[in-house]
Amino acid sequence: MTTATTTSTNRVSRDFDKPLWRRVLVSREMAIVALLVIVTLYAMTTVRGFGQPITLNYLLLDVAPILLIALPMTLVMITGEIDLSVGSMVGLASVVTGASVQAGIPFEIAALLALLVGVIGGAFNGFLVTTVGLPSLAVTIGTLALFRGLAVGVLGTTAVTDFPETWTALAKAKIAGTTIPYIMVPFLILLVVFVILLHFTPFGRGVYAVGLSKDAARFSGIHVERTKFLLFVLSGLVSAFAGIYFTLRFGSARGDNATGLELQVIAAVVLGGVSVFxxxxxxxxxxxxxxxxxxxxxxxxxxxxxxxxxxxxxGVLLVVSVVGASILTWLQRARRRPGRPPRVSASTAS
Structure with missing residues (x-):
C-alpha cells in the first residue's frame, strides 16, 4: 500500500511541477489539437469537396453520437474503469423508442422511457462493479451482449420507421444561417457541464484521485464506490440520449443500430490522452x-x-498514440530513476 501511495504522489507532483502554460501547451492533448488542425488544413487543400459546407454538416452529424458518449466515458476511464456496453445501450434505447412509438405511445414519452432504460442499464453496470466488486471489463462485455440481445429480441429483424416528421427533421436540421446541426447545441451544453464537473468541482478532483489510487482516495474521504456508480449511470443516460438521436437521424429503430460504436468511442478517448490505467x-x-x-x-x-x-x-493512429505515450513515460521514469546523482553546475562546483 505504501508503494502505491508513493507512486501516486510522485505522479501528481510531476504533473504540477511545471508552469501552467507548459502543462497546457506541451502535452499530449495539445499535440492532438495540433494534429487536428494540420490534417484539416491538408484535407481542405488536397481532397476535392472537403471544404464544402455540406461536408462539415455531415461530419458533425456522423461524430455527434461519439462526441456525446465520449464525455462520460472520459470520466469513467479516468477512474481506471471502462464501459464497453455503450454501443449496445444506444441500440437498446433506439429499440425502446421505436417499440414504444409503434405501440401508440407519444414520441416524447417514448424518449423518456428510453432515457430511463439508460439510467437502469448504467446503474446495473455500476452495481456489479462497485457493490459486487466485479471488474468493469468483464461486466460491460457481458452487458454489451445482454443489451444487444434485448434490443434484437424486442424487434427481431424488423425496423420501426414511423416517427414524427418534426423530430426527424430536427435531428438533421441546421442552425439558422450556419452549416452546424442542432445536435451540437445539446452537445455543447453537456460539454460545459462535464468540463465544470471534472475540472472545477471537488467531485472531479475525486475522479482523478480514484484513478491515481483507490486506497489513497478512500483514506482522503472520497467515496470511491459512489463516484464510480454515478459515472456508470451518467454513461448509460448519455448513451440512451445518443440512441434517441441516432434513431431520429436515420429515421429507423433497429436492434443492430450502432453496432461497434463502443470501439470508436474508446479509441477516441484513448487517442485524446486519457490513460488506460x-x-x-x-x-x-x-x-x-x-x-x-x-x-x-x-x-x-x-x-x-x-x-x-x-x-x-x-487503428494505426491509435496504436502509435498508445505506444508513443508509453515510450515517453518510460523515458521520463528513466530520467528520474532513484539513486541517480543530481547534476552539479559549474557555478555551484566553483
Missing part, C-alpha cells in the same frame, strides 16, 4: 481526438477509400 486525461483532448477521427474518415471517404482502409488508418 486511470488518473490522467483532459476533455478537450478527447473532443479533438473525436473530431480528428471524423475528419480523417470524411476525407478518406471523399478520396474513395474503403471502410477497411479507414479502420486500418484509425
Amino acid at each position: 486511470g488518473g490522467r486525461g483532459q476533455i478537450y483532448g478527447v473532443v479533438a481526438a473525436v473530431l480528428l477521427i471524423g475528419v480523417l474518415s470524411s476525407a478518406l471517404r471523399l478520396a474513395n477509400a474503403t471502410s477497411d482502409v479507414i479502420n486500418v488508418i484509425t
Whole structure:
C-alpha cells in the first residue's frame, strides 16, 4: 500500500511541477489539437469537396453520437474503469423508442422511457462493479451482449420507421444561417457541464484521485464506490440520449443500430490522452481526438477509400498514440530513476 501511495504522489507532483502554460501547451492533448488542425488544413487543400459546407454538416452529424458518449466515458476511464456496453445501450434505447412509438405511445414519452432504460442499464453496470466488486471489463462485455440481445429480441429483424416528421427533421436540421446541426447545441451544453464537473468541482478532483489510487482516495474521504456508480449511470443516460438521436437521424429503430460504436468511442478517448490505467486525461483532448477521427474518415471517404482502409488508418493512429505515450513515460521514469546523482553546475562546483 505504501508503494502505491508513493507512486501516486510522485505522479501528481510531476504533473504540477511545471508552469501552467507548459502543462497546457506541451502535452499530449495539445499535440492532438495540433494534429487536428494540420490534417484539416491538408484535407481542405488536397481532397476535392472537403471544404464544402455540406461536408462539415455531415461530419458533425456522423461524430455527434461519439462526441456525446465520449464525455462520460472520459470520466469513467479516468477512474481506471471502462464501459464497453455503450454501443449496445444506444441500440437498446433506439429499440425502446421505436417499440414504444409503434405501440401508440407519444414520441416524447417514448424518449423518456428510453432515457430511463439508460439510467437502469448504467446503474446495473455500476452495481456489479462497485457493490459486487466485479471488474468493469468483464461486466460491460457481458452487458454489451445482454443489451444487444434485448434490443434484437424486442424487434427481431424488423425496423420501426414511423416517427414524427418534426423530430426527424430536427435531428438533421441546421442552425439558422450556419452549416452546424442542432445536435451540437445539446452537445455543447453537456460539454460545459462535464468540463465544470471534472475540472472545477471537488467531485472531479475525486475522479482523478480514484484513478491515481483507490486506497489513497478512500483514506482522503472520497467515496470511491459512489463516484464510480454515478459515472456508470451518467454513461448509460448519455448513451440512451445518443440512441434517441441516432434513431431520429436515420429515421429507423433497429436492434443492430450502432453496432461497434463502443470501439470508436474508446479509441477516441484513448487517442485524446486519457490513460488506460486511470488518473490522467483532459476533455478537450478527447473532443479533438473525436473530431480528428471524423475528419480523417470524411476525407478518406471523399478520396474513395474503403471502410477497411479507414479502420486500418484509425487503428494505426491509435496504436502509435498508445505506444508513443508509453515510450515517453518510460523515458521520463528513466530520467528520474532513484539513486541517480543530481547534476552539479559549474557555478555551484566553483
